[in-house]
Amino acid sequence: AxxxxxxxxxxxxxxxxxxxxxxxxxxxxxxxLFWYVQYPNQxxxxxxxxxxxxxxxxxxxxxxxxxxxxxxxxxxxxxxxHMSDAAEYFCAVSPQQGGSEKLVFxxxxxxxxxx
Amino acid sequence: xxxxxxxxxHLIKTRGQHVxxxxxxxxxxxxxxxxxxxxxxxxxxxxxxxxxxxxxxGNFPDRFSARQFxxxxxxxxxxxxxxxxxxxxxxxxxxxxxxxxxxFGNGTRLTVT
Numbered sequence: 619a620x621x622x623x624x625x626x627x628x629x630x631x632x633x634x635x636x637x638x639x640x641x642x643x644x645x646x647x648x649x650x651l652f653w654y655v656q657y658p659n660q661x662x663x664x665x666x667x668x669x670x671x672x673x674x675x676x677x678x679x680x681x682x683x684x685x686x687x688x689x690x691x692x693x694x695x696x697x698x699x700h701m702s703d704a705a706e707y708f709c710a711v712s713p714q715q716g717g718s719e720k721l722v723f724x725x726x727x728x729x730x731x732x733x
Numbered sequence: 734x735x736x737x738x739x740x741x742x743h744l745i746k747t748r749g750q751h752v753x754x755x756x757x758x759x760x761x762x763x764x765x766x767x768x769x770x771x772x773x774x775x776x777x778x779x780x781x782x783x784x785x786x787x788x789x790x791g792n793f794p795d796r797f798s799a800r801q802f803x804x805x806x807x808x809x810x811x812x813x814x815x816x817x818x819x820x821x822x823x824x825x826x827x828x829x830x831x832x833x834x835x836x837f838g839n840g841t842r843l844t845v846t
Contacts, residue, residue, distance in 0.1 A: 710775075720781060720791075721778060723777070725775050
């Protein structure tokens with residue numbers, strides 16, 4: 619069984635400040651891990667994914683995430699927030715054997731960026 | 734290239750009715766998955782189809798069914814609608830190869846009154 623916990627349903631930062639969105643996962647098998655972003659009234663867009671090739675994963679729009687097996691974490695960061703980053707972010711996990719279609723998502727973190 | 738397209742974008746139904754949601758995957762994608770996203774929650778996996786065969790099913794009642802057509806488009810059917818079925822229904826496609834990322838459509842917003 620797999621699960622994802624996103625700490626903090628709402629995060630607020632100032633423009634230009636560091637963005638840190640937390641994700642912890644539980645998986646009985648080696649996982650694939652993903653971060654998706656959802657803008658209002660839209661579907662989900664893939665930011666980045668971890669597939670065991672490298673523990674530090676760089677994604678689109680300046681985001682990156684680090685896989686830490688010892689901490690079962692996959693936190694998302696961005697050095698400098700931009701107003702356009704305001705959205706909801708979802709962390710997701712899937713088993714490496716099962717394919718990436720059956721994702722288990724966290725409940726999401728809504729990011730607000732203040733001017 | 735067109736992304737994943739879903740229709741309709743919005744739908745209002747009454748309890749007890751049934752509904753059909755449609756999805757066209759990205760050209761060349763053979764796998765389609767359906768997710769339900771209730772307000773304030775993350776998406777939940779409902780079904781996955783690959784080459785017209787069901788590959789996976791989430792923890793949803795038998796009122797939910799789906800199928801995939803020879804052109805890889807897909808329908809999600811929900812019978813005997815309940816108020817709790819109100820949600821954003823997302824369709825996603827990928828090539829079906831392990832590890833290939835999902836591409837999501839903008840969803841169908843279903844409201845059951």
